[in-house]
Structure formats: C-alpha cells, structure tokens
Amino acid sequence: MSSEQEARTPGAPVTSWEAEIARVGIVEAGQVRLWRDAFRRLCVTVEGFATYLDLRAARVFPVSEVADYVSFLGLNDNEAVMIKDTCELDCESRRILEEELTRAYFVPKITHIYEIEDAHGAARWEVETDRGYRLFDLRDREDVRVIEGTRVLLQDADGNRYEVPDITALDERSRRLIDHEI
C-alpha cells in the first residue's frame, strides 16, 4: 500500500484522481436484474436507470479473480454496464449469470493425470477433469502457464483451456508427471 503511494509524484492533484476512480461506474449487483428474452438473449436491467438487450457477459479478472466484476458487452463489443459483487444478485439473475459464465469460460479442472507423452515441447496429455476424461495435445511449453508456483493453466492445440488449480493437491503420480512439464 505504502509503495503505491510513494510511486505517485508528490504534490500531484491526488483528489481529482481519486474522484476519477470513484466515477468508474461499477453498479452494485443489488440494483441489477438479469433476464433472457424469448430468444435466449441475455438482457440486463439496472433498476430505475436503463435496460440493455442482447448482451454477453465477461469476467473482468477471469484468471486472478482479484475482484468479482462482471462486464456486459453489446454487439459492437462496447461495454453496456459493469457490475460487482455478483452474490448480491437475486436468485434468478444469479442462475442466468452462472449459465452465461460457465459457457463463457469453459475451463475444466484437471483432477488426475494418466499420462503425458512429451517430445521436445509438443505433448499429449491424457487426463481426468471435473468434466470427464479428456485427451489433448499441447504445441509447446508456452501452452503451459504456471501462476504463483502451484496453479497451472493450459491451452491445447485447438484453443481449449484446462486448469490445475493447485498441483500440490494432486495425487503423487499426477504431480510427478506435471512436474516435468513446468
């Protein structure tokens, strides 16, 4: 915290910057209602303000999850509204959001590794995920991303994503196999 303050030039108009931060319109989830029209399209109503039609939901920090912000984007990719604290949504809205987000980020979690056949970077992984059995190919080491030492994100040759939330939680054999790849 203190280092961030040091980073700012002393004497700069701090107040206006803080005002600017405050102006970023993140709507409280309590004021928002999500619904689908007859054609399954996602719509958002900000109570007493506006209704937006045909949107797509995107997490703002999908990987780090440092904040529970969700952005709703229109057809032209412009943001219609951004909300925070999605647990405050009403039941139905939360269900719809969940449905949208599980589609928007299909990232099965690897629970067990059967085999990794590695040949100079290209590798075939055979795994069990929370979504079932899967066999996939990686194209090189850059497809394996280690975050904070124990979390691993993978992207296969077709663009599918997988995640190992915590390698230390894997069984011994899986851990040994993945250890060679990172």
Added chain:
Amino acid sequence: MTEAERNEIDKLLDDDVRQDLPPAVEATLSGLLDRDEPRLVSLVSDITPDGDYGERWLLVTDRRVATLAPENGKATVEAEIPLCDVRQVRVRDFVGSGSLEIVTEDKAVEVLRFSRSVAPEMQRVQRILRHLTGAEETGEEGRRKGVGLRAMRCPTCGRALARWSEVCPFCMKKGQLLARLIGYVGPYRTIAIAGFLLSLTLTVLNLAPAYVTRYLFNGVITPRYLPGLKVAVMWLLIMALLRAGVSMIRGYMMEWLGGRVVLDMRTQLYDHMQMLSLGFFGRKQTGQIMSRVTNDIMRLQYFVAEGLQQIIINLLTIPVICLMLFAANPRLAALTLVPTPFIAFGAIWFGRLIHRVYQKVWRRYSGLNAVLADSIPGIRVVKSFAQEDRESRRFRRRSTALFDQELQAVKLWVTFFPALGLMTSIGSLFIYGFGGRQVILGMTDVGTLVMFTQLMWQFYMPVQSLGDMNHRVQHALTAAERVFEVLDTQPEIPDAPGSIKLDHLEGRVEFRHVEFSYEPGKPVLHDISFAAEPGEVIGLVGPSGAGKTTLVQLLSRFYEVEEGRVLVDGHDVRDLSLRFLRQQIGVVLQEPFLFHGTVAENIAYGVPNAKPQEIVAAAKAANAHDFIVNLPHGYDTHVGERGQLLSGGERQRVSIARAIMKNPRILILDEATSSVDTETEMLIQQALERLVANRTTFAIAHRLSTLRKADKIVVLEHGRLVEMGTHNELLDGDGLYGRLCKLQSELSKVRGV
C-alpha cells in the same frame, strides 16, 4: 434453392461434417427420419448440454435438425427442429467452448455445445444451415475473433505439431534421416574413413598394452628376467607415443570433418532460405528461423563428427574386450562382467533423468533470458516509473529458480558418478578377491590378474556411454529433421523457364477481379479491380487490416493471387521473371530497414556497382545529402545495426535514396511519412515528390492530406474496394473517405487549439 446455392452447399459438405454414425444413433435415427430423407450433416460434438465431456450427435437433413445422445447402446433424441421453422442460426464462441443456437419464430434453442476442437466444423454447419433455410445473419459475426485457426497436425498420427516445427517426433523415420545426414559426409568420405580407421587403431592401442603388462608380470617381474624389462617398457612407451600421435591426428580430422559438414549445411540452409517465399517467413518467428541456422546445425556438428563414430567404436570395443577376457580366463571373465548390467541400466536410467532435469534447467534459463530481454530494452520505462527494485526482485526470483533447478542436476551428477565408481570398484574387488585366490592357488598367474584390472576399466566406459546414447541420437535427429524441413520447402523460382523480361516497362498496372487470402476461408481481398496508368499516383486508403499492404505485396508477387490477375503492362505478373519484376518496383516502408554497413552501401543496396556520383545524386534527390556530409565519416559512416545510429527521419531519407538509386518504374510507399515530425515530413515529402515523378506510384497513407495530389484514391474496407476517385470527388460524397477526412480535420483542429 438456386443452382449456385446447391453448389455452395455441396462444397461445404465433405467428410469432416459427414462422420459415420455409431450403431446406437443409427438405430434411433432410422425410426425418426422419413424413408427417403437424405442425411446431409452428421457430426459428433464433445460436450453435453450440462457441460460435461460426452458425445452428442448433430444431424441435419433437408427436413430437420436433430441432436441425439447415445447412452448404453441406445440413443435418445434431445432436440429436433423442422428446417422450415429455422429463422436464425447462431454459433457463439466462448473461451474453451462454443454453442450452436437455432432461433425459430417464437423461441431460441441451444441445440449443441462443443469444445474448440469442433468449432471449425460448427462454422461450416452454420453456413450449411443458412444456405438450406435462408436464415439471416445475426450480428454475432462481429463478436468472433480468431476462430478457425487450426493447429498443424501430423498427417500420420494426428498429434498436434510443435509450433517450432513441422516435424512429428513420434512419427519421424529415423533410419531415413540418419542416412540423409550421413549423406553429407559423402564428399569427405576419404577423411571419414581414414578417421574411422584411426579410431580403430586407437582402440587397439588402448587395448594392446594389457597384453604387454601381462608379459611384464608373467615373463619379466615374476621370473626376475632383467633383459625382458627393457623390451616390455620400450613397447609400452612406443604404444603410448603412438596413442598420443594418433589421437592428435584423429582429433583434428574429426573436428575438421564435423566443422566442414556443418559449414556445408549452414550455407545450403541459408542460401535456400534466401530463395523461400515471404509466406515462409511470415509463418515463422525470426528467433525460430535463426535457431535453425545456428543451434540445430550446431547440434549436428558433434553428432556427425564424434557421436556416430563413438557409437560404432563402443559397439566394437565391448565384444573385443569380452573376447580378450574370456580367452585369458573364462571364470574370472564371467565374474568381471557381473556389474555390467547394473552399469548399463544405471546409465540408461541416469540418461533419462538427467535429460529431463536439464530440460527444466534450460527452461529456467530461458525464463531468465526473458526477464533480461524484457527489462533491458525497457530500461527507460523501468527507471521513469522507479521500478528498479521490482525488476531486481523479478530477476532474483528467476535466478534463484535456475539455481534450484541446477542443484537438482548437480544432485543427480554427484549421486550417479560415485555410484558408478562404486560399481566399478566392486568389479575390481571381484577381480582381486577371486583372481587373487586363483593366483594363490596357482590356477592363474599375476599377469592375467593385472591385465583384467586394466581391461575392466576400459570395458565399463563404453557400456556407460552407450547407455545415454539414445537421447543424443534422438536430439540430433530432431535437429536434422528441422533443418531438412526447411531445405525441403519449395523455393520461389526467380526466373522460371519461359518467363518474360521486357526491354522497357511503361508502368501500367491493373488489378482484375483479385481475390486473396492468407488462410483458406478468411478472404483478405475480395474482387478488387482497378487500373493505374503509367506515371499516375494512386492513394490507397482504409482502416488498418483493410488489405492495403497485402494488395501492393501481390503486385511485387510476394504472394500469389487466388482468383483474378495482376497485370503489369498487360502481362500477368506470374508470367514475368520474378527478378525482373522486382527490379522494376521500388519500396519505401514506414519503418525503413537499413543494413549493417555504411550509408553509401545502404543507398547502393539495389545497385551494387553504383558510381559515387550516382550515390550522391540519389542522396541529394532524397534530401539526405546535407545530413550525410555532416556525419563524422560522411558517406562512409557506419549506420549500426538496423541503422540505429541515424534518426528515424534520416533513416527514411536514406531508404528513399535507396529507392531512387534503383530507378524503378513502379513505386510503393507504405506509410512512408507517418512516423516523423512535421519538419522532417516536409523534407521527406519533397524527396518523395521528386521520386514519384514519372513513376507509377502506390501510396498507402493514413494521413489523408498527403494524398491530395494523388490522381486516384482507392478506398478499401474489409478487403473490398468501396470507393474510388480523386480527393475532391470523394470529399463531396458521403462515403468512408469523406468521413475519414472530416474526422482528421477535426482532429487537427483539436491539435491546433
């Protein structure tokens, strides 16, 4: 449905979307469909509606769309929609998956979910369905990014190939590769054979002293026969001298051979690369290509020179020593060999392990390099944000990770080699124990015992070295395969037989119904037709990615058109000699690329034997002469790597001089003035005007004011020609050009304030 639509659908319906149905699905389906109902699409997806991995079959006929879920030998119909109800077909692309939705009069149904592995087929299904039903586009298309780009897969085993290579390590034919690699030794076979014979001699010289030693003990020391001592020691000395001499000569020969073969390969590779099309370089990163010329070939050097011979010699030495041992004393020989399997397996095991650990060490190294490559060029940013500490921490973290990993390797080394030593010592203990007993009991003699201990050490060495040979061979072959892959890429043919060279080029250029795409199915240029008369200036305008640069690259024939033609003076560019064509075209790019060398060399790049006067004339015409003579060494000043010792504007003017020097009939200016200040821009603009005179010019520009004098402005958007005319004509209209001009003049007003 029209005939054209019918054809379009037939084109889309290939084996990828007509997969064989499993019996369970087949059974259910025959109950569902009419007797004469043709199955158009049958395709399996890999995600269930609940988001688990599992099979779902999509079926499209000329009557309906249906999805079926196979389970325990039967299949159930999950969704069924008559084609006549379909109003819209939506394919939604998400991270890691996608969905197919069908919209009818009163509702929308999510018909299928699928992973990205099936996404390209789903795009096709969407198009097929649209053709079948006449469904409208949905606007979802705008949300689609980077779809359909598919990884290269091995045609034999279907595995995805590494980004760095087009070689499947699982399927490569090792024998053929090895033979081809050895083929490079062919021209130097005398040296190779001589070297090999010397290696054999050396092996003999290594083994023979054992016999002399035996004689020394049995014939000289034990019987106290003094004259024999001189003979034996002399022999040992002679063999030692020979050994030293032979290994010196052999070492030099082998290094020469390896170096020479690598020199040949490297030269061949580089020459070949110069001939390859731009497409080749576009597909690969610079680092990747550089690594092939240096690293991959380096790896081959050791293998060609030493590795191969080492394997052969080791394979010969082992049985020879065995023979010697068994001939001398079969029982003792059998005992000596007891530790051999342990050493062999130990070496294989160690080889595999250390290989893995070293791969990780390498990865940590490149991680460390990445930090350096990141922070050193960005040092100004680091300093101006006062983030030196953070960068230090980042580096320290990576550096420590490297240290830790190196320790892992060290642990292996320090365990393996003492263990190996232990094995060998145990071997010698066997010899001393059992052999000593035999000597005492008079069953054998001291000489044989000493000979055994000597040979034993020479026996375990090749056993251990063969143990980890597998990895080295594998490595060398992978490197070889990558090099051969480049060599096997078809080059451009600069002067194809029958190609035309004209005496004089007028400079008339015509694009006629040109279609082009870098990847199949993603058109970059669509039906472009226009002509440029000799000496005309054509302005090319449009948003980024509209296809402007691609268009002028087609003129230089860096890529070939898919449909239509590009004509120069009425000749198709494909009929002209490529070298001739490119000699007629001068190019000035936004980021001028200068080569390491002097200013004069750079100006005369296209005309290597230019006279000094010509060079000065070109520089003057390019408004570059004045700054050049002010440089410390004038025209002989070195510009540094990529011309970094000159400013951006100076580099640009040198590159204009280079283009003028070549005196081309056709000129391409690709954003030539967009990255310099206003004053320099004026100098460059003046230079360009001199350059443009009497030359057919294609000028790509974002700053539209620079195109005011253009004879014709061609406006491109999404690969299509949307407008064409003079500046004034287009300004009056309310098209894209008018809009862009208005925006820019507003912007400059803002700047003026």
